[in-house]
Amino acid sequence: MKTGMQARMDRLFNRHGDGRAVCVAADHGYMSDVTPNVVNLRPVTEAVIRGGVDGILLSPGQAMRLAPLFQGRDGPALILRADWMNMPRLGTSNVANAVPQRLLNHQKVLTAQQALDLGASAITIYLFLGYNDQMETTGIDVCAKFVRECHQVGLPCIIEPLAYGGQVTGANVVEILTLGARMAVEIGADALKIPYTGDVESFQTLVGVSGVPVLVLGGARSDNERDALELFAEGLEAGGSGCLMGRNVTKSPDPQNMVAQLTGIAHQDWTVDRALRTEAWDYLRLVANHSKCTGCQLCVVACVASHDSGDFGVNLSRLRIDPGRKTGSHRVMLCTLCKKCLDVCPTDALIWHEQTGAVELLVDQCTACDECVKICPTQVIVHSDEGIQIASGETLDWYPVVCDLCGGEPECTKICPTEAIYVAERKEVA
Amino acid sequence: MTLRERAYCDQILRVDLSSGTTSVTPLPAEAMPLVLGGKGLGAWLLYHEGTPGVDPLSPENLLIFHIGPLTGTTAPTAGRFGCTTISPATKTYSDAYCGGYWGQLLKYAGYDALVLNGAAVEPTLLVIDNEQVELRPAGHLWGLNITQTDKKLKEEYPGDWQVLTIGPPGEKMRSLAGIFNESRALARGGVGAVMGSKNLKAILVRGDGLVKVHDPQRYQRALQLAFRAVRMSSETTLLTQEGTVNILDIINVMGALPTRNFQTGQFDQADNVSGYAFRKHEWVKDYACFGCPIACGKYTRPLEDGTFIEGPEYETTFAMGPNCAIGEREAIIRLNWWCDEYGLDTISAGGVVGLMMEMFERGLIKSSELDGIQPRFGDVGAALALVEKMARVEGCGEWLAQGVASIAGRFPEAEPFAMHVKGLEMPAYHPNAAKGTALAYAVSERGACHLRGAPLGELFSGSADPLSIEGKPQLFRDHQADKALWDSACLCYFPGYGMSLKELWQLVSAATGFDYPAVVDFELVGERISTLARAINVREGFQRAADTLPDRNLSQPMVGGPADGHVVELAPMLDEYYRLMGWDADGVPTPERMQALQLTNRG
Structure with missing residues (x-):
């Protein structure tokens, strides 16, 4: 050589x-x-x-x-x-x-x-x-x-x-x-x-x-x-x-x-x-850019598959696409963290979680009064399919299902092919 | 482990429209690893349950809708669905596929397939609401077009329903009729006519069930690899940017853009109707089918009178444009609109208009036979008039909407340039300029088809010399097995411009847990499915003699372009292809090959 x-x-x-x-x-x-x-x-x-x-x-x-x-x-x-x-x-x-x-x-x-x-x-x-x-x-x-x-x-x-x-x-x-x-x-x-x-x-x-x-x-x-x-x-x-x-x-x-x-x-x-540099983020906010949405609904199915049983479907999704078929003007409906649900909850069962930045349900305090579902401006709080027995021994027929921002890496933003849903703000841990 | 834990619902919904009864049966469990679902399941059911020699428009013909194991998951394009039947246009096995938003709901409602037989006495509507299935009267919808039906049903059924419907050509059982989910269609082979023959106007579906994959962790990993492969592909990026029409200019350069009813392969106004031109002047928004990261669909800006469409696709552009020597985008949009609104297959409709133009110019048909229309190449008004007649099934439209083969039956002088195979009008690649594609047209189980394994890469990615027949049978064989798997899984072909069969194999293996040790074992499933479809055709009487092309391809040399002087040398390719498939010289799968593929011979 x-x-x-x-x-x-x-x-x-x-x-x-x-x-x-x-x-x-x-x-x-x-x-x-x-x-x-x-x-x-x-x-x-x-x-x-x-x-x-x-x-x-x-x-x-x-x-x-x-x-x-x-x-x-x-x-x-x-x-x-x-x-x-x-x-x-x-x-x-x-x-x-x-x-x-x-x-x-x-x-x-x-x-x-x-x-x-x-x-x-x-x-x-x-x-x-x-x-x-x-x-x-x-x-x-x-x-x-x-x-x-x-x-x-x-x-x-x-x-x-x-x-x-x-x-x-x-x-x-x-x-x-x-x-x-x-x-x-x-x-x-x-x-x-x-x-x-x-x-x-x-x-x-x-x-x-x-x-x-x-x-x-x-x-x-x-x-x-x-x-x-x-x-x-x-x-x-x-x-x-x-x-x-x-x-x-x-x-x-x-x-x-x-x-x-x-x-x-x-x-x-x-x-x-x-x-x-994603591991250092603390809390975040989701934003929708409706004009970029192609209506494909990958976000909806990815949301369902990353929660509950892990199976694929559209039922109990934490977000929704209101299709503008024939025109393509779809609306991405997601939790905007407006926190109106927190304001109307009579028992403080809904809280804003400081670490994740998401709204969280303390189900033991919930009375299934439906106020949060009714107030949600984007109508993304939905009724659970099944009831649940809470700490007091009482059984709720349903409880509200809310967006948890997937603990920091929202599946909807990861799968969205057009950045119609994206993380607009992250606060870095000091 | 049950099929329900392998991404299936393990339920076939069966509706007998004659008696008005519905029932649910399990999937053929032992067959599922062999045929997977989708196309494979449709072929399996048609092979085992169909009546040999059935009249396609009789109540006995089965119309089978099917989806695959990946349907309803987050696999790219997992909303796709298909249907299989005996076609009234070709009398052969025939399958058609569709994107849109209907397929995944059938899965969420709990069914892997929907088998329709019999015929209702009155116009009928099938309503599938999860486990509740009902037949309802649809007299008030009969005669309405696609958009009108969709609108009316959305008013009657508010919420997350999707509608699958036929228009007037389907009701009147014309061979050009498709089945539509909004702007997307199961277009080819006259499947709309079969639905019409059953007096079934529409199928509504809603579902909120879940799909359980075999190994969720492995499936998530396979999804990650699949999506990455789709994103890291310049071909899928082009589809996003310029839709399917993006290939029009390269096909034109290669001399394979069928022009003037396939008289030549280059169109002098190609620049007007290219993907670039549509993007620049007409399209305002991307459209994606369910679960699609590519979004090759496009909405046009409204014309002065408000007309707008989702499209046009490459095939539509060819059929209504170059094939009729029409280079105005607005005309193509209007012609496409008539087909989408009334439920016609655009490829076939354009094929009929092109044939009429050539026949009229050659003096083989008089305007009196066409309700006063005088079709000449490039005449937008005449093209619109002919398509409107077919859409409304009025006057000459009554027989025009039966397709090119039927017209050639009435006017035998037109046979040498009646561009169809087995009764299905030819799609947008000129066989004389693409020899592998020519073989696919001749052999494909549903007639002239570019989607069942035609090696189109010979034209747009230089994967082989398009003018040579060397190696083409092998190329077609490989592609055919590959495409049969995409149709069975059941996904759109376009993620496959980034993914390969390997990524599909990873997805299917994780979702079903079926044991396909290597990709070649999976590929064998594709060959089995293609052979099964062939076996049905053999049963219906189609052998080598039917695997042919029009005279224009076999003995009229191409005029102009890189393929100038070329004809298709079909016989040697057929010999080689049959040999590779283990079929005899007549194109009949040998008992040995059937056995090796674990298929049984059935009458």
């Missing part, structure tokens, strides 16, 4: 001495159309560097322009995309560029020596599996040539196996990726960039058969930032060495913070909750 090889691997994977790396992919203008996130690459690159990124994947041309950002001992590692693939140009997201291309094309566009001259710590190339035999033959050929070239000059070669094409099904995709990982290593890959297989168990197997550092890629961006962080944390749990994540970081409203969260998880063993 050339001496430079270990130094470059360390620059990528050992900046924190833990063998882990948080890398950002920003080669999209090269592979597909110029998505808005990479129109102006410099500020994004600067932001992720401020966030503490360990490596950045760029095209050769962008690397020339942004080279100064990578200089110095503490600068991030530069990874170069060394091949070109026309697959993304077939996608529906960039019809303007789509040529009626019928066959995939895979081209080597950079030599290892050129990459070294640009200051790269590693290069990345694809290995496509599942399209057809010819494509796989070309892929293996291109990868093998690269590995040979890279190793002649001491440059780590990261192979990116992707399961893509008609032979890929939901039943075999994990197997193809696992075999692809091993194939890449047999060809001579020094590290892998690969899609997450969806669960820890199967990814553990993949990492196990690889035997080289494995970086998970992120795929399309989720509006829910927890998704990318969870996926990343699971990858690490399965034995992965970090990530090479693109759109989930570069399309984030705050790429710097996103990288800081990822590096916290990678290098400081943060949990996802710690990264999102």
Whole structure:
């Protein structure tokens, strides 16, 4: 092995001495159309560097322009995309560029020596599996040539196996990726960039058969930032060495913070909750944005499933959607913490809970007088299905069911796909 | 462990409309791990209880509504439901699915399926209020359209009811009639006509029961993975942004957008009717079906006279737009409105209008035969007039609403360009420009269908060369098994643009506790269900000879676009596909394959 090889691997994977790396992919203008996130690459690159990124994947041309950002001992590692693939140009997201291309094309566009001259710590190339035999033959050929070239000059070669094409099904995709990982290593890959297989168990197997550092890629961006962080944390749990994540970081409203969260998880063993700083919240308030509601009622069923028996349904939900069918003007009816129910309760059976910030029923003091149900402006206090025997020995025919804000992480806000229900205020514990 | 602790209700509601009696039976317990629910359950019941050779519009034909084990939970799109019957349009096995807000209520009311047989003497309404089931007179609703019926019933039944209804074409048993839940429909195969033949105007349902999954903790984890997969998909994001029409421009670029009754595959006004154009000019709000995180549905802004719709979908846009050479969005919205209000299948209705335009231009039909209408390609007024005739089932609409195959029966000269398979009008992908999809059209159990495993990725995600037949039978086989499982689970296909079969397998395994050790074992369930549907068709007399395409696809080369000069080389694909499925050269599942799939041969 050339001496430079270990130094470059360390620059990528050992900046924190833990063998882990948080890398950002920003080669999209090269592979597909110029998505808005990479129109102006410099500020994004600067932001992720401020966030503490360990490596950045760029095209050769962008690397020339942004080279100064990578200089110095503490600068991030530069990874170069060394091949070109026309697959993304077939996608529906960039019809303007789509040529009626019928066959995939895979081209080597950079030599290892050129990459070294640009200051790269590693290069990345694809290995496509599942399209057809010819494509796989070309892929293996291109990868093998690269590995040979890279190793002649001491440059780590990261192979990116992707399961893509008609032979890929939901039943075999994990197997193809696992075999692809091993194939890449047999060809001579020094590290892998690969899609997450969806669960820890199967990814553990993949990492196990690889035997080289494995970086998970992120795929399309989720509006829910927890998704990318969870996926990343699971990858690490399965034995992965970090990530090479693109759109989930570069399309984030705050790429710097996103990288800081990822590096916290990678290098400081943060949990996802710690990264999102949700464990420190004390009480909160729910707010509805009616115009964003699509009427899907996931919140209603999630509410029912997280209370009582844990079964799924709509009965005894603590919130309600009043459908504006035919017009789409739905109304989200939820507890607004107006506390009118507290005011009318003759026996102080309803209290405002200081810790959770929710209204709570002290059922032993309840007389089932119905005042709270009648006063509730959003009509979300409902009668329980069954009666209950209370401390006095008396049996109530029903008791009021009130929103408990799920103890701090309301299920309705977690499942709402459009942020039509969201947590508007949280008070942080001192 | 009972099925009730495996996410089922373990109850089939049976209504005999002839005698007016209702009863409840348990699910076939031993069959459930084999066929899962939804499509699988519908096929199972039709196979074992249906009368072979039944007249589709006779009282003996069964109309089976079904949902799946995931229905009513928080799985993405878990409000979807379907129905299975023998179709009056095709005389084959036929299943149709629908989003909206009706399906989960059937589950909460306590039923996995609703089996209708017989026929009522008078117009009838079926009211399902949890365990209380009643048939009531519906004379006052007969003749009303979808919105009118819905409105009237919502007044009579205030509260959390949902309505499933047919319009005049269904009442008059036309092959183009669908069954509607507000703006969503079980559209294809004339299922509305079967409901009409039973004199059943509407089905109201309300339920407040609960669904108990087998392993709640594992199910919650599977849900988390499923939702994450849906969110982390650029395809589902596109569906949210530009609805199903988002694919129109790529299909046009690929030369596979059927235009002028499939005379070509590219439309010169495609930019006017793209997802981008609708988003920019017409849509004002997203619509989601029950439990859907994607919300691909769209409400349009009202036109000057107040007309507005939820839509149009890609298929409707193709059928009313390019297929009739109509490039005005407003016209498409109006044509869609007539179909939704009166209860017609938009794909089939557009297919009929396109055929009329070509026949009239070729001089094969006179305006006197069309109540004075002179349909020419691009003529919005004529298209509206024809669709209105079909919607009201008046004049020429009486026979037009029987569909393309029936029209070709009256005018045999039109047969070479009558775009249907087995009597079902062709959807929005030109077979000559998409060979895997062509195979799916020819073979699909309900006739020309893009939803039963057509490998559409060959067109919009480059998963294979669309103009080559190589590997297509395998591709179709895999997709068919996959889609049969989504239909049986029973979820919409669109979460599947983020999720794969693996995530569905995780959900179903946790919810039911059925032992499918690996995803391939689960995939086998899909193949079994497809084979079962095939077995029903074989019983009804459909074999290889029926697995064909119109002359326009088989021997008229495509004109223009990337597929210029192409025809569909069907025979070799059929041979290969039958072999992969373990069917004989006539397309009949072999006894060995049936046995291997744990299916029994039944007359």
